[in-house]
Amino acid sequence: MADERELAENETPKSDRIHACPSCKKPMRRIEGRMGPFWGCSGFPGCKTTLNEVDGKPSTAINPDYRCPLCTRKLVRADSTHGEEKERGKGDYWFCSGYNKGCKVKLDDLDGRPKPAYRCKRCGKLLTRREGKNGSFWGCSSYPTCTASYNDIEGRPDL
Numbered sequence: 001m002a003d004e005r006e007l008a009e010n011e012t013p014k015s016d017r018i019h020a021c022p023s024c025k026k027p028m029r030r031i032e033g034r035m036g037p038f039w040g041c042s043g044f045p046g047c048k049t050t051l052n053e054v055d056g057k058p059s060t061a062i063n064p065d066y067r068c069p070l071c072t073r074k075l076v077r078a079d080s081t082h083g084e085e086k087e088r089g090k091g092d093y094w095f096c097s098g099y100n101k102g103c104k105v106k107l108d109d110l111d112g113r114p115k116p117a118y119r120c121k122r123c124g125k126l127l128t129r130r131e132g133k134n135g136s137f138w139g140c141s142s143y144p145t146c147t148a149s150y151n152d153i154e155g156r157p158d159l
């Protein structure tokens, strides 16, 4: 029947909408990565485009977690592609893409994401967690110029 066929053709497959790769226009596919889902180009390894997942779709928007806490530029993961370090996940870190512009922010890698960073309320520089006699606390990275310090509450500074 004509009606039935029409229906079938108009039916859009649920989550199978094709998202084209921004560089080569091949379809992107969703990948369950160790650090959460992301989208990779089906033209891999010819095309190495990957996108973050935002609302279930590939997106070029930068996840706020991956922005530099100081200048809001994009953070770049230092890709330690050389053998053993990579396997152990050691030596991975994130640096600010504004590095050449003078932003020296560098964050440790925590399960594939940049470790959260906190800013000093007094001077706006980043805080670093330190171990003191009475337990952990957060000190300003511009110490001794700035002597602000904050209590540690379950791994976060009490700001």
Ligand SMILES: [Zn+2]
Pocket (backbone or CB within 6 Å): 021, 022, 023, 024, 025, 026, 041, 042, 043, 047, 048, 049
């Ligand atoms: Zn591609």
Ligand SMILES: [Zn+2]
Pocket (backbone or CB within 6 Å): 068, 069, 070, 071, 072, 073, 096, 097, 098, 099, 103, 104, 105
């Ligand atoms: Zn920065």
Ligand SMILES: [Zn+2]
Pocket (backbone or CB within 6 Å): 120, 121, 122, 123, 124, 125, 140, 141, 142, 146, 147, 148
């Ligand atoms: Zn400070």
